[in-house]
Amino acid sequence: MDLVWPAAAWALWVATLAAALKVSARGEDRRREAVREPVPAPVAELLRGMRPQDVFHSALYELAGRGWATIEGDRLSVEGPLDEPLRPYERWAVERVRARLAGATEAPVIDLIPEGPDLEGHFLPLVRRSAIDLGLARRRWPSVIVPLLLAAALVVPWYATIAAAGLSWPGMIATMVSLVAGIGLLMGGRGFLLTERGREAAKAGSAGHRQEWIFTGSGWRGGQIEPAELLPPVQGRQEVTGYVVKRWVDADDHYIALHDGNSPKATAFHVEQGLYEDVLPGDSVRLLVKARKGTVVRVLAHDRHR
Numbered sequence: 152m153d154l155v156w157p158a159a160a161w162a163l164w165v166a167t168l169a170a171a172l173k174v175s176a177r178g179e180d181r182r183r184e185a186v187r188e189p190v191p192a193p194v195a196e197l198l199r200g201m202r203p204q205d206v207f208h209s210a211l212y213e214l215a216g217r218g219w220a221t222i223e224g225d226r227l228s229v230e231g232p233l234d235e236p237l238r239p240y241e242r243w244a245v246e247r248v249r250a251r252l253a254g255a256t257e258a259p260v261i262d263l264i265p266e267g268p269d270l271e272g273h274f275l276p277l278v279r280r281s282a283i284d285l286g287l288a289r290r291r292w293p294s295v296i297v298p299l300l301l302a303a304a305l306v307v308p309w310y311a312t313i314a315a316a317g318l319s320w321p322g323m324i325a326t327m328v329s330l331v332a333g334i335g336l337l338m339g340g341r342g343f344l345l346t347e348r349g350r351e352a353a354k355a356g357s358a359g360h361r362q363e364w365i366f367t368g369s370g371w372r373g374g375q376i377e378p379a380e381l382l383p384p385v386q387g388r389q390e391v392t393g394y395v396v397k398r399w400v401d402a403d404d405h406y407i408a409l410h411d412g413n414s415p416k417a418t419a420f421h422v423e424q425g426l427y428e429d430v431l432p433g434d435s436v437r438l439l440v441k442a443r444k445g446t447v448v449r450v451l452a453h454d455r456h457r
């Protein structure tokens with residue numbers, strides 16, 4: 152079994168991929184890096200790795216702050232049209248909210264958030280485009296043809312391996328690698344990478360005290376979030392109960408902020424990815440936490456906000 156030619160074919164494909172990645176990195180638009188416009192809240196949420204619902208939620212409150220909508224308690228009504236132009240993702244959000252209102256003057260904010268697939272397929276691409284225009288992100292590939300060609304080129308080393316080794320272990324490994332690499336290239340499309348300024352914006356958006364919208368049980372209001380480590384020290388574990396205010400990711404760590412409905416501030420806790428993915432703003436939870444570290448040990452109760 153002579154694997155010299157298959158090895159050479161794989162080496163050539165890897166070298167081609169490496170060259171394409173290097174050329175892509177050099178092709179970053181430096182002119183956009185110089186743009187210093189304020190980062191819109193929904194774009195910052197996207198850069199922080201928030202779910203589509205959270206990004207849309209942020210867009211609604213930013214629109215309310217600029218007069219395009221009115222929020223009283225937890226109910227929202229759409230105003231306008233105003234003279235101020237809207238970004239593409241904002242225009243999409245306003246149109247979807249009006250459609251979901253279906254002629255009503257107002258509705259609960261949580262009921263106006265579209266379904267996940269609708270947000271993933273239509274809203275998030277517009278927010279990503281805005282991030283790119285602001286110099287906060289870039290495309291990995293200049294055209295979708297590049298990953299298509301790289302995926303198609305996998306046929307050469309795969310066929311060379313199968314021709315030389317048949318269905319033995321080298322052939323099976325080649326088939327598995329080709330499938331995984333090919334699907335990854337095709338699913339990734341043109342790619343979406345944060346620039347240096349985008350990484351700074353994402354980090355700034357997830358650190359320290361910050362003003363957020365707090366769900367109090369009877370409505371939303373402004374308030375601050377502080378880490379659990381800043382609370383008065385308590386030994387051992389304790390139960391905490393509150394409404395989920397916000398969720399975010401910081402360097403692969405997952406956090407949620409809880410508010411008890413009365414305090415001036417909400418408290419941020421470190422959680423496992425499973426809990427992070429299961430909750431939404433407005434949900435009521437009861438958690439067992441390590442008080443000194445602010446880490447959630449177990450979920451004791453979870454009621455979805457309706």
